Amino acid sequence: MELSSQKSQKLPLALALLALLLLGAGSLYLTWHNLRQMHQTVFEHMLLSARSISRGLDIQLVEGARRMRGPGMHNRRMPKTMIPDTRKLFTELVEQGDLLFIALYGPDRKPLIVVEQGDEKNIFTPPPEIFDMIRSMQESSTPVIIDKKAALLYGTLGQPTLLRIYGGPQHHFLPPQKSETYLLLGLNAEKHLYQFKQYKRAALLQTGYIFLAGFVLWLLAVAYFQRREESKKITKLERFQANLLDNMPDGLLTLSPDGMILSANGSAHKLLDSPENKALAGLNWNDFTYESLQEFKQDNVIWVHARLNRKSLEFILFPYFESQDEERTMIIIRDRTDIAELEEDLYEARRLASIGSLAAGVAHEIRNPLSSLRGFAQLFAEKFNGEQPYGTYATTMLEEADRLNRVVTDLLYLSRPHELEPELLNTEELCESMQTLMELDLEHKGAVINTDLHSKTVFADSDAIRQVLLNLLVNSLDAVPDGTGEIFISSASNIHGVWISICDNGPGMPEDIRKHALEPFFTDKPKGTGLGLAIVNTIMRGHKGRVTITEPGETKPCNGTCVKLFFPNPSHEE
DSSP, X not given: OHHHHHHHHHHHHHHHHHHHHHHHHHHHHHHHHHHHHHHHXXXXXXXXXXXXXXXXXXXXXXXXXXXXXXXXXXXXOOOTTHHHXXXXXXXXXXXXXXXXXXXEEOTTSOEEEEEESSOTTSOXXXXXXXXXXXXXXXXXXXXXXXXXXXXXXXXXXXXXGGHHHHXXXXXXXXXXXXXXXXXXXXXXXXXXXXXXXXXXXXXXXXXXXHHHHXXXXXXXXXHHHHHHHHHHHHHHHHHHHHHHHHHOSSXXXXXXXXXXXXXXXXXHHHHTTOOTTOOSTTSBGGGOOOXXXXXXXXXXXXEEEEEETTEEEEEXXXXXXXXXXXXXXXXXXXXXXXXXXXXXXXXXXXXXXXXXXXXXXXXHXXXXXXXXXXXXXXXXXXXXXXXXXXXXXXXXXXXXXXXXXXXXXXXXXXXXOOOOOOEEEEHHHHHHHHHHHTHHHHHHHTEEEEEEESOOEEEEOHHHHHHHHHHHHHHHHHHSOTTTEEEEEEEEEOSSEEEEEEEESSSOOOHHHHTTTTSTTOOSSTTOOSOHHHHHHHHHXXXXXXXXXXXXXXXXXXXXXXXXEEEEOTTOOO
C-alpha cells in the first residue's frame, strides 16, 4: 500500500515537471522566434531608411550637378565649387545624427568625398568586399562599428553624373559600364537597437516571469501533493486512533480542571455502567461514587483501586497539557475483576496448602488414638446394650467417633487430592447412578430429581465427579422442603466445555454465606463439617474447571440455590 501511494504521488509530480519543461521550452522558443523577427524587422527598417536616404541624396546630388552645369556645358568639366557644396551637404546630414558616415567613391574605389562623425583622423574604411557586392547586386548592407557605435553600412551605385563632382578628366572618357560611383552610408543603429534591446529585455523578463510562475506552480503542486499525502496519513492515523480508543478494553476519560468529563470511549461507558442512551461527556467525575479500596500517588500519577457495582476497577489519573495554559486530566480505567479473583484464588490456594499441611499432620496424629477410642466405644455399646443410660452413651460415642473419622478422611483428601484421570463420561448414566444412590433418602424426604441434559457427555474423572454430585445433591436435599422438594440437574455445552448445574427449590443461600461457602470448615449447618463444598472446589480445580454459586432466583425454574460446575474440554479452557 505504501509503494502504491508513493507511485500515485510521483506520477502527478512527474507530469507537472514535464508540463513545466514543455512550458519553459515553448516559452523560450517563442521568445527566440519573436526576437529574431523583431531583429529582422529592425534591420529591414534601417535598410529602408538607408535606401530612402541614399536615393534622396543621389537625386539631390544629380539635380545639383545639373544646376551647376547650366546650358552649353554638356561636355565640359564641373566647376570645382561643387565639391565644397557636396561636402557641406554630407556634413549637414551627418550632424543631424542619423548618419555616422557618408562617402562617395569613384570607379577606382577611391574616396571622392568622405564625411564622418567624431575624430577625422581615424577615418572609417569600409570593407573591400562591399564594392564587389554593390557592383553585382546594385546595393549591399552590412553591420559595422563606426566611432565605437553600431551602424548599418549601406552602399549603392551612384549616377555616372556624380563623377563630374570630382572634375577629373580621367573619368570623363570612361565607358558607361566603368563610370559608376559608389555611395556609402553609415546609418546610426543605436536608436533602432535601443528599441530592440528594450523589446528584448521585456521579452526575456516576460519569459522569465512565465518560467518563474511555472516553477512556482510546480512547487505548489509538489507542496499540494505532499500535503495531500500527509493529510491522508493524518486521516489514517486519526481513524486508527479512533478505532483503537473505541475498541480498547481499557476505559479512557478526559477531564477539565473542574472535573467535567470532556470525552469518553466505549469501554469507559461499559466499565462505569453508563446507560446506553446517556453519554458520560458533560457529567462531573466528582459525582461518581465508588468504594475506594486502595490509593497511592507517585509524582503526578494517582492510582486508585476501587469497587463499583461488584467490579474491581483501577483508576490511573495523570495530567496532560493541550497547550501551555490548558491543563487537562486523563483517567485510564482498567477492569481488575478477573485479576482480583485470581488473587483471591491464589490466596485461597496458599491458605488451603497451609491447612492441608496442618490437616495431614493432625489427621495422622488423630487417626491412631481414634481407632482405639472407637474400639472401646464399640465394646461398651455391646456390653451396655439395652441398659440405660449407659447404652445410649456408648452408641453416641460410636457415632461421634465415626463422624470424626469422616472428618479426618476429608482432611486427608484436602491435603493430598487423588490423581485425576479424566475421560469422556455419559451424563445420563451419571444422573441415573445418583438417582439410584440417593433413592432411599429422596423417598424419606419426599423429594424428586429432574434432569434437563442438553450435553450428553462430559470430560471428567468418574469417581471425582460422582463425589462432587453426591456432595451437592446431599446439600440440596437438606435445603429443600419436606414433601415438595425438587432438585434439577441440567447440562449445556459450548466450544470451551460443559456446564453442569445442580439447583433446588430451597430458600437459597444468603450472600454473606455464599461468599465463604467454598472455604474449608465454613458451614451454617449445626452438624456440618464445612468440608463438603471445599472438597467440591478442590476437585473442580483438579479438572481445571471452576465452581459458581448463583443468587437465589437467578436460574429458572429454580428459585433456590444453584451451583454451576464447569468442566473444560481437553483442547479448551475458559
